[in-house]
Amino acid sequence: MMMRKFWPLLMAGSVGAMSAQAAPTDTYELLVGSYTAGSSEGIYRLQFDSRTGQFQGKPVLAAKAANPSWLTVSKDQKQLFVVNENGPGQKDAVGRVSSYAIDPKNHQLTLINQVQSLGNEPTHSSVAADGRHLFVANYSVLEDPGGSLAILPVDATGKLSAPVQLSGHPASRVNPQRQASNHVHAVVSSPDGKYVFANDLGADKIFVYRYDPKANHELPLTPADPASVPLPPGSGPRHLLFSADGKHAWLTTEMSAQVAVFDYADGKLTQTQLVDFAAGQPVSDKAGAALHASSDGKFLYVSNRGTANQIIVFGVDPATAHLTELQRRSVEGDHPREFSLDPSGKFLLIANQKSNEIVVVERDAKTGLLGKTVQKLPIDAPSDLKFLVRQ
Numbered sequence: 001m002m003m004r005k006f007w008p009l010l011m012a013g014s015v016g017a018m019s020a021q022a023a024p025t026d027t028y029e030l031l032v033g034s035y036t037a038g039s040s041e042g043i044y045r046l047q048f049d050s051r052t053g054q055f056q057g058k059p060v061l062a063a064k065a066a067n068p069s070w071l072t073v074s075k076d077q078k079q080l081f082v083v084n085e086n087g088p089g090q091k092d093a094v095g096r097v098s099s100y101a102i103d104p105k106n107h108q109l110t111l112i113n114q115v116q117s118l119g120n121e122p123t124h125s126s127v128a129a130d131g132r133h134l135f136v137a138n139y140s141v142l143e144d145p146g147g148s149l150a151i152l153p154v155d156a157t158g159k160l161s162a163p164v165q166l167s168g169h170p171a172s173r174v175n176p177q178r179q180a181s182n183h184v185h186a187v188v189s190s191p192d193g194k195y196v197f198a199n200d201l202g203a204d205k206i207f208v209y210r211y212d213p214k215a216n217h218e219l220p221l222t223p224a225d226p227a228s229v230p231l232p233p234g235s236g237p238r239h240l241l242f243s244a245d246g247k248h249a250w251l252t253t254e255m256s257a258q259v260a261v262f263d264y265a266d267g268k269l270t271q272t273q274l275v276d277f278a279a280g281q282p283v284s285d286k287a288g289a290a291l292h293a294s295s296d297g298k299f300l301y302v303s304n305r306g307t308a309n310q311i312i313v314f315g316v317d318p319a320t321a322h323l324t325e326l327q328r329r330s331v332e333g334d335h336p337r338e339f340s341l342d343p344s345g346k347f348l349l350i351a352n353q354k355s356n357e358i359v360v361v362e363r364d365a366k367t368g369l370l371g372k373t374v375q376k377l378p379i380d381a382p383s384d385l386k387f388l389v390r391q
Helices: none
Strands: 027-033 041-048 052-063 068-073 079-084 097-101 110-118 122-127 133-138 148-153 165-167 182-187 196-201 205-211 221-230 237-240 248-253 258-265 268-276 288-293 297-303 310-316 323-330 337-341 347-352 355-363 372-377 382-388
Touching: 027 052, 027 068, 041 068, 052 110, 052 355, 052 372, 068 122, 079 122, 079 133, 079 237, 097 122, 133 182, 133 196, 148 182, 196 237, 205 237, 205 288, 221 268, 258 288, 268 323, 268 347, 268 355, 268 372, 288 337, 297 337, 310 337, 337 382, 347 382, 355 382
Parallel strands: 068 382
Antiparallel strands: 027 041, 027 382, 041 052, 068 079, 079 097, 097 110, 122 133, 133 148, 148 165, 182 196, 196 205, 205 221, 237 248, 248 258, 258 268, 288 297, 297 310, 310 323, 337 347, 347 355, 355 372
């Protein structure tokens, strides 16, 4: 059997790690989350040159951690919140959430604290607009106990407290294997910060909550009216993204490989379009995942895993946010769990989890189309990519 070669991994603070202050103006720090069942040890740092699309040097271990699969950077970039996607059958069977301080000079990470998420396999987190709470999606692979939305207080230093509120939802059971219980996959706030939306793959719904910690700090979420947004039976909603102007939103469905487009106003999502990007394809081609918009709002990018392993590029109507497919591009690997546009907008970086690499692809900012592959960086089981952008 051919052995796959990986970069030797360096410890945080190793000689040669470039400080943020010394870095060229076109060089950005990239944080990489990963799964740690194999050779990966946690969160890694990379220097990315946005002039060339090349990484400078090799991955540096920023923090040793168990399954840091999703990374959430605070608005001021002083803290990093990490879900540790642990669960039954793993080395650590307990789902956890970790908080780190980010050094502004060299971007080194220092653990602030870690708490249990009170659920299995937490897959996603987001910070409330006021910075006072972290919303965590406990996915939970097993039917019992099922998934949940957990709300964790955050103090001014970034320290987490144990969850003060848990919320679960009834499953749709349309797919008896994957929807026997609820599976919260992601949680995001509305642009004005007054509402929270929990995408539940097991329920085929987006659940909507009012966020009002002033009314009740210990129970900051209450069901909105309406309390949920229905999706097609068996679709499996995954990730939600609001447009920059806050008037629209897009949602990927994992099991049906679709993008739903919504108008948004005052806590209400009204569906206006449903795009099927795997129409007529076998079930193995239907594994919708991440979605990100270009900074100018003109293009939306969506990843599809399974046997398709593609990035689909859509043009965005400026008035309605409706989508028109422009391109399908192979990720040149397996299982693009997440991806990221670099701060310059000239490159798209793809975390191919099962082929153990980050693929860098050129992007035309005017047309939105993806071009040639610039680099493939071996790194074990990457799951999330977050750039630290200078303030």
